[in-house]
Amino acid sequence: MGSNLGTFEDADVYPFRELPAYRRRRAGGKNVYLYPQPEAYGRVAAVCIGESIDLDEIKMGWTQIQAGSRDSYIGPAAGLVGGDLVTDAVSIEKRVLYLTVCANSLDCFLFSFGCVVVWGASDNQLGTIVDLVKPLVKKPLSQPEHDYMRYTTEPFIEATTSAAATAEDSGEPEAAHHRDHPSRRPIAHDNIRLSASGGWSSLMERLAHSYSLAQSVRVDAFETMLDGAIERTTDVPETMTRTGTVGIGKKEVAQRMGNLFVQRCDLNVYSDMLGTPDVFWDFNEYEAVYDKSRRYMDINRRVEILNQRMEVLNDMYTMIQEELHVAHGNNLEIWVIWLVAVDAVIIGLELFLTYWRELK
Numbered sequence: 001m002g003s004n005l006g007t008f009e010d011a012d013v014y015p016f017r018e019l020p021a022y023r024r025r026r027a028g029g030k031n032v033y034l035y036p037q038p039e040a041y042g043r044v045a046a047v048c049i050g051e052s053i054d055l056d057e058i059k060m061g062w063t064q065i066q067a068g069s070r071d072s073y074i075g076p077a078a079g080l081v082g083g084d085l086v087t088d089a090v091s092i093e094k095r096v097l098y099l100t101v102c103a104n105s106l107d108c109f110l111f112s113f114g115c116v117v118v119w120g121a122s123d124n125q126l127g128t129i130v131d132l133v134k135p136l137v138k139k140p141l142s143q144p145e146h147d148y149m150r151y152t153t154e155p156f157i158e159a160t161t162s163a164a165a166t167a168e169d170s171g172e173p174e175a176a177h178h179r180d181h182p183s184r185r186p187i188a189h190d191n192i193r194l195s196a197s198g199g200w201s202s203l204m205e206r207l208a209h210s211y212s213l214a215q216s217v218r219v220d221a222f223e224t225m226l227d228g229a230i231e232r233t234t235d236v237p238e239t240m241t242r243t244g245t246v247g248i249g250k251k252e253v254a255q256r257m258g259n260l261f262v263q264r265c266d267l268n269v270y271s272d273m274l275g276t277p278d279v280f281w282d283f284n285e286y287e288a289v290y291d292k293s294r295r296y297m298d299i300n301r302r303v304e305i306l307n308q309r310m311e312v313l314n315d316m317y318t319m320i321q322e323e324l325h326v327a328h329g330n331n332l333e334i335w336v337i338w339l340v341a342v343d344a345v346i347i348g349l350e351l352f353l354t355y356w357r358e359l360k
Contacts, residue, residue, distance in 0.1 A: 044150075044206075048145040051114050058089070092207065093277070102121070106119060192209050208287075236320060276291075
């Protein structure tokens, strides 16, 4: 497990471009990289590529590659021979598969809820890994969601002074400030500080950050989906105000409500967004790192806002559905009135013809 650290001059290896939308919102539009930075850093990238990834198939493929009965995950035509790309595969828990990838032994975490997190990869390496996984993705996203941060194994802000350390030892109020100093946080200003230098401890620390990063980009995908659903619905209230009709049919409303319900189930039930991952119950010494990273991503707050927006959108769909039911009921009443009128006309004609024949 290498450190895979670079420097600011390594633009081709670690090409940091414009911050993703969520990072910009989080920083209030500021460039968070204006804060003190480490001289050597790596990049951790997280990508959400679909609804879920078949981890069992990937693990089985790796077993077959090791046994020599298979030489590639997705076929020789793609040029991705498993033995060359993946050098190890370990199932950490049912939702996480750890891979060691590429010649420089990069750490890669695959999450069953459709996310990939890679430490120290260049853009080309990240693209190759994503291409490896894509054939085993259920309901792939047309536009994958991504996020990335810098990481270092050294503190990126000067440690507390000896006087501050003395104050902390003595229990003075100043100690609380220094305990919260960025140099003592595992994540601050979009920089992850890894305290471990290698081995199992480093792997679990990276897993803790990877889990929160993966959950963050998964929430990004939900946010993008909901933004699209809201955008498709914005014209409905305007149409109702202008014409008195909703402008969409019952079938389309039912489909939208069904899709919204599926997304709410994915967010709150299936994607493990709300609880602590099982692995941190077994290795609870890393739960604090996961919790701090998760809080930094504002995952709980974002999920809460998503649920509130979904509730409002569901209320709108319910209102539209009720309006369509009323309109359908009104149409039925009109048809009944017309049928009664036609029946009355027919009876009148029959009476007239009967009377006419009697006169003759």
